[in-house]
């Protein structure tokens with residue numbers, strides 16, 4: 001199965017993708033996570049991503065397409081994938097169609113998480129990420145283990161070191177939302193024409209949203 005998790009920044013795509021990975025046994029492909037890893041490595045490519053990401057702007061399609069081609073060729077993505085934060089432009093959606101059709105695959109469904117801007121700002125402001133394992137927490141809705149920086153399960157550095165994403169500051173979140181409205185939201189029409197879009201209310205607990213997604217997918 002190839003599934004797209006669509007929605008504005010902070011809608012809960014990454015959180016839900018991790019739950020669905022467990023349920024479906026296919027990997028999450030998050031272009032944002034891949035870009036942050038590249039950035040953390042200090043590579044030239046990572047620096048080029050950073051120029052756009054830190055300002056809340058979309059990374060240009062040419063750079064994104066280079067990345068996604070490589071990711072789709074990874075053995076773990078052989079049987080399908082959950083795309084989180086990709087595609088974000090019509091050009092990216094067309095490119096994904098092309099890459100999947102080379103593998104005799106196609107997008108099966110697009111889950112569109114609907115969350116209003118005030119909640120998005122609140123979710124982004126409270127989000128904290130572990131530098132070591134990438135686990136995502138929310139200070140109120142999904143708090144890290146008591147006293148941040150203490151033991152947090154399977155983190156390879158032994159304890160989660162929590163950081164705030166540079167693009168989670170309110171002004172940058174608002175810029176990202178604007179980019180979403182102008183450049184990414186039109187991608188929905190591309191999939192609506194094929195009857196693939198499943199709108200899902202993204203408000204409520206993580207579990208409530210998961211149940212709505214599974215219902216929308218009729219699973």
Ligand code: AP5
Pocket residue numbers: 007008009010011012013014015016030031032033035052053054056057058059060064084085086087088092123124126127128136137138139141142167176202203204205206207209
């Ligand atoms: P990316 O990393 O993809 O960010 P995003 O799409 O803006 O989404 P987020 O990661 O902010 O949020 P999310 O929807 O995954 O929410 P999460 O589950 O974390 O992209 C970052 C940047 O990279 C872009 O701005 C761009 O520059 C670049 N980029 C990436 N892909 C690109 C592409 N394809 N093309 C061009 N540029 C690209 O949840 C958010 C918070 O809310 C968390 O704290 C979580 O714990 C909490 N939460 C989740 N669900 C709930 C719930 N139900 N109730 C309460 N809290 C909840």
